[in-house]
Amino acid sequence: MSSLDILVIDDHPAILDDFRRLLVAEAGAPAALPAFRVHAAPHGLAGVERHAQLLAAHTPPSVAFVDIHMPPGIDGLETVSRLWAAQPDLEVVLCSAYSDDAWHVILERLARREQFLILGKPFDPIEVRQLAVCLSEKWRRGRELARRMDDLEAQVAREVSRRLDIELQNAQKFEMLGRLSAGITHEISTPLQYVQSNLEAVTEMSADARAELAAAPPNVGEAGALLGQMPGALADALDGVRRITGIVRSVRQFAHTRQQRDLEPVDVNAQIGMVVTLARSEYKHHAEIALELQPLPRVPGDADLLGRALLNLLVNSAHAIRARGGPIGRITIRTFADDGGVLVEIADTGIGIPPDLQERVFEPFFTTKPRGQGTGQGLSMVRDAIVDVHHGRVSFESEPDIGTTFHLWLPSDAGAEVAA
Numbered sequence: 001m002s003s004l005d006i007l008v009i010d011d012h013p014a015i016l017d018d019f020r021r022l023l024v025a026e027a028g029a030p031a032a033l034p035a036f037r038v039h040a041a042p043h044g045l046a047g048v049e050r051h052a053q054l055l056a057a058h059t060p061p062s063v064a065f066v067d068i069h070m071p072p073g074i075d076g077l078e079t080v081s082r083l084w085a086a087q088p089d090l091e092v093v094l095c096s097a098y099s100d101d102a103w104h105v106i107l108e109r110l111a112r113r114e115q116f117l118i119l120g121k122p123f124d125p126i127e128v129r130q131l132a133v134c135l136s137e138k139w140r141r142g143r144e145l146a147r148r149m150d151d152l153e154a155q156v157a158r159e160v161s162r163r164l165d166i167e168l169q170n171a172q173k174f175e176m177l178g179r180l181s182a183g184i185t186h187e188i189s190t191p192l193q194y195v196q197s198n199l200e201a202v203t204e205m206s207a208d209a210r211a212e213l214a215a216a217p218p219n220v221g222e223a224g225a226l227l228g229q230m231p232g233a234l235a236d237a238l239d240g241v242r243r244i245t246g247i248v249r250s251v252r253q254f255a256h257t258r259q260q261r262d263l264e265p266v267d268v269n270a271q272i273g274m275v276v277t278l279a280r281s282e283y284k285h286h287a288e289i290a291l292e293l294q295p296l297p298r299v300p301g302d303a304d305l306l307g308r309a310l311l312n313l314l315v316n317s318a319h320a321i322r323a324r325g326g327p328i329g330r331i332t333i334r335t336f337a338d339d340g341g342v343l344v345e346i347a348d349t350g351i352g353i354p355p356d357l358q359e360r361v362f363e364p365f366f367t368t369k370p371r372g373q374g375t376g377q378g379l380s381m382v383r384d385a386i387v388d389v390h391h392g393r394v395s396f397e398s399e400p401d402i403g404t405t406f407h408l409w410l411p412s413d414a415g416a417e418v419a420a
């Protein structure tokens with residue numbers, strides 16, 4: 001154990017010497033005492049000053065032995081009050097040659113009644129040693145406890161912040177979903193109308209055809225013509241239903257919340273298809289999409305997380321093109337397989353990212369969008385998902401007024417984390 005510092009404040013030089021002799025183990029003596037270092041001061045103010053030096057040197061004393069009566073200057077009780085003001089956990093032994101020091105006066109003047117003892121002079125060497133040993137240990141344990149409490153608090157704070165992060169991620173996801181759902185509703189309503197009017201037409205046609213066949217004589221030619229139109233109308237209706245089914249499936253997959261980050265084989269092209277469907281309302285008025293998707297091996301991944309990362313990139317591209325204004329832009333999504341994994345490129349003809357901001361775009365909460373339109377978490381989520389979870393890489397190049405291309409690389413071997 002490192003040495004313990006003891007402060008002794010007394011106006012009798014002989015007493016200061018006694019303390020040194022009693023508390024500092026002589027060289028070669030059995031180590032019956034802890035390693036004490038004794039710091040002596042001849043009066044109250046000198047004691048307060050010595051104490052301040054010890055605190056500044058990060059060697060706070062564990063115990064102060066303070067004489068109550070020290071003329072001239074401040075008395076022992078005032079000295080102790082000042083020491084406690086600077087170091088509240090200091091253990092104190094008040095030394096007095098007088099038995100008439102009224103206890104209630106001491107209690108009135110000293111705030112911490114559980115932190116001082118009284119030692120009558122002349123003292124018994126055993127008493128002095130035993131007091132120093134016990135009080136130092138009490139002080140040491142108090143500090144240890146405080147340190148553990150601090151650790152514990154820090155641990156709790158870390159855990160709370162981790163959980164808040166997760167909540168924030170979920171909130172962000174739902175916010176995005178909310179934003180998209182208005183567009184999705186619109187996407188669904190068009191084919192739905194289409195389905196409805198086609199089915200209504202078929203219903204009418206079949207009723208008319210039946211009437212023509214029931215007439216005497218039956219008008220077979222007219223009925224045949226009506227029946228002949230039905231397959232086309234039904235095919236159109238079916239096409240609409242398929243589109244709706246696709247959209248609904250994408251929404252369901254996206255909304256599926258999963259905390260666990262088990263990596264399982266993911267079809268990246270399929271994720272891109274899903275995201276392109278989901279984000280249509282964000283880009284369709286500003287950009288056309290070109291998909292150049294090569295056949296890919298499945299990569300170990302978290303489909304949900306990957307989908308959200310791709311969605312963030314696609315929405316960013318749509319916004320960058322919208323911000324540029326002018327003629328309709330283009331978002332090109334390319335995929336390739338390479339030796340070690342899968343490459344995805346998302347290129348847009350948007351406003352680009354100014355060179356001085358390029359270093360900052362991955363920072364959480366960095367956004368150039370007006371308040372309420374961007375949270376600045378899109379790209380930081382992309383990096384977390386691609387780099388931390390998938391052990392892949394993200395980079396981009398961008399030229400103002402020309403456009404931006406993001407490159408993702410996902411390894412086909414994410415090591416031990418691949419789900420069996």
Ligand SMILES: Nc1ncnc2c1ncn2[C@@H]1O[C@H](COP(=O)(O)OP(=O)(O)OP(=O)(O)O)[C@@H](O)[C@H]1O
Pocket residue numbers: 312316317320348350351352353361362366367368369373374375376377378379380404
């Ligand atoms: N394709 C891009 N073209 C131009 N600028 C981009 C592009 N992608 C990102 N940026 C810039 O990077 C910033 C940060 O993007 P990020 O996706 O992290 O946040 P955001 O889009 O502003 O908000 P959020 O995604 O949370 O709604 C954007 O505000 C924008 O300035």
Ligand SMILES: [Mg+2]
Pocket residue numbers: 312315316374377378379
């Ligand atoms: Mg974004």
